[in-house]
Amino acid sequence: xxxxxxxxxxxxxxxxxxxxxxxxxxxxxxxxxxxxxxxxxxxxxxxxxxxxxxxxxxxxxxxxxxxxxxxxxxxxxxxxxxxxxxxxxxxxxxxxxxxxxxxxxxxxxxxxxxxxxxxxxxxxxxxxxxxxxxxxxxxxxxxxxxxxxxxxxxxxxxxxxxxxxxxxxxxxxxxxxxxxxxxxxxxxxxxxxxxxxxxxxxxxxxxxxxxxxxxxxxxxxxxxxxxxxxxxxxxxxxxxxxxxxxxxxxxxxxxxxxxxxxxxxxxxxxxxxxxxxxxxxxxxxxxxxxxxxxxxxxxxxxxxxxxxxxxxxxxxxxxxxxxxxxxxxxxxxxxxxxxxxxxxxxxxxxxxxxxxxxxxxxxxxxxxxxxxxxxxxxxxxxxxxxxxxxxxxxxxxxxxxxxxxxxxxxxxxxxxxxxxxxxxxxxxxxxxxxxxxxxxxxxxxxxxxxxxxxxxxxxxxx
Ligand code: ARG
Numbered sequence: 001x002x003x004x005x006x007x008x009x010x011x012x013x014x015x016x017x018x019x020x021x022x023x024x025x026x027x028x029x030x031x032x033x034x035x036x037x038x039x040x041x042x043x044x045x046x047x048x049x050x051x052x053x054x055x056x057x058x059x060x061x062x063x064x065x066x067x068x069x070x071x072x073x074x075x076x077x078x079x080x081x082x083x084x085x086x087x088x089x090x091x092x093x094x095x096x097x098x099x100x101x102x103x104x105x106x107x108x109x110x111x112x113x114x115x116x117x118x119x120x121x122x123x124x125x126x127x128x129x130x131x132x133x134x135x136x137x138x139x140x141x142x143x144x145x146x147x148x149x150x151x152x153x154x155x156x157x158x159x160x161x162x163x164x165x166x167x168x169x170x171x172x173x174x175x176x177x178x179x180x181x182x183x184x185x186x187x188x189x190x191x192x193x194x195x196x197x198x199x200x201x202x203x204x205x206x207x208x209x210x211x212x213x214x215x216x217x218x219x220x221x222x223x224x225x226x227x228x229x230x231x232x233x234x235x236x237x238x239x240x241x242x243x244x245x246x247x248x249x250x251x252x253x254x255x256x257x258x259x260x261x262x263x264x265x266x267x268x269x270x271x272x273x274x275x276x277x278x279x280x281x282x283x284x285x286x287x288x289x290x291x292x293x294x295x296x297x298x299x300x301x302x303x304x305x306x307x308x309x310x311x312x313x314x315x316x317x318x319x320x321x322x323x324x325x326x327x328x329x330x331x332x333x334x335x336x337x338x339x340x341x342x343x344x345x346x347x348x349x350x351x352x353x354x355x356x357x358x359x360x361x362x363x364x365x366x367x368x369x370x371x372x373x374x375x376x377x378x379x380x381x382x383x384x385x386x387x388x389x390x391x392x393x394x395x396x397x398x399x400x401x402x403x404x405x406x407x408x409x410x411x412x413x414x415x416x417x418x419x420x421x422x423x424x425x426x427x428x429x430x431x432x433x434x435x436x437x438x439x440x441x442x443x444x445x446x447x448x449x450x451x452x453x454x455x456x457x458x459x460x461x462x
Contacts, residue, residue: 032074147169153355243331250299261293296346375389
């Protein structure tokens with residue numbers, strides 16, 4: 001016999017694969033991070049086999065003992081991962097068999113690596129989603145604290161990156177809180193479809209053994225069972241959904257990053273970030289660069305890329321399992337790692353956002369931010385909105401010529417644009433008046449912002 005005899009599928013082959021092919025086809029160096037899930041899945045499978053009298057209770061006891069030792073060795077870093085054994089599944093099975101003999105060889109009864117790997121990924125992804133949900137909640141909490149401190153701090157709200165209307169900084173942050181809340185919803189929804197059991201599908205057609213899939217599902221905490229064996233082993237739509245939800249998280253964090261970078265630019269100067277999130281320049285001594293937000297903005301690219309990679313991975317595959325599917329793991333792992341790190345760092349960075357209210361107030365004076373308030377004022381006095389819009393546009397032009405804000409024009413001058421204007425107009429033209437007037441659900445009035453924060457805190461406690 002040739003030296004392929006060590007392989008679990010070796011009998012059929014007359015020559016060994018080259019070292020290059022071995023390396024090319026192996027996944028053990030990245031899929032070993034699913035070892036804990038692989039062991040959990042194997043334990044549930046073995047327990048079911050024993051319950052169904054497909055293996056003996058003694059075999060199950062040996063498997064349980066052996067897998068416990070394997071788990072210990074892996075946790076202690078003492079486990080020797082071997083490229084010759086291709087992937088995490090074969091590595092663990094081989095060590096188990098070395099430890100407990102024939103019982104280890106019986107573990108794979110009624111199972112295939114195809115349904116095994118699909119189960120492992122789903123277990124791993126379920127854990128990952130739970131971790132990410134906790135991290136999203138931490139970031140929401142951190143943003144709520146900053147929003148509360150600045151529920152009344154006026155800043156210019158922008159459209160087209162031009163000063164539009166006053167908002168409060170707290171209100172602005174709550175926009176991101178809403179995005180992150182929807183991100184949590186998306187992960188929770190995705191989790192339902194991740195949390196289904198493929199085991200029992202075996203290679204593709206099911207198995208001839210009298211298995212109990214409901215039992216295995218209960219043991220592993222799956223809320224449903226994949227109901228078609230071909231689909232169970234081959235589709236990875238749940239991973240794609242996860243990457244799509246992850247991509248949206250990165251879109252949101254990237255937009256936030258862009259704003260932090262812009263606000264921190266000395267040209268704008270709305271905020272400063274704590275030094276530990278910034279770096280200096282090796283040549284320009286005056287620099288303090290917002291590296292963390294810039295990297296987060298940059299890392300969104302790799303997450304979007306992984307989504308596209310997985311879509312492309314799946315699109316041409318005929319049913320059922322193909323080795324292509326082994327390529328699902330690295331994009332998935334890197335997506336999760338990028339999100340975990342980015343969310344952690346943002347939750348850590350948020351409390352260190354130092355707001356500069358004077359800079360925001362100065363910017364607010366430079367863009368006729370309360371022009372809409374004046375138009376609304378005229379409408380409330382009976383002028384049709386379009387006419388009010390025109391009257392205020394003329395007033396803005398006059399103020400622009402005099403290089404001053406609308407509120408700096410004398411009453412008599414303002415009245416030239418509409419006789420409906422009275423001396424109560426200055427309250428309306430003030431930033432505080434403008435903010436307080438938007439007093440409805442979702443509006444920027446400070447008391448609405450505070451109420452929103454209270455509601456959001458309550459949902460976090462649920
Ligand atoms: N390492 C493989 C993967 O990640 C496990 C399944 C292998 N199945 C097979 N028939 N070659 O997809």
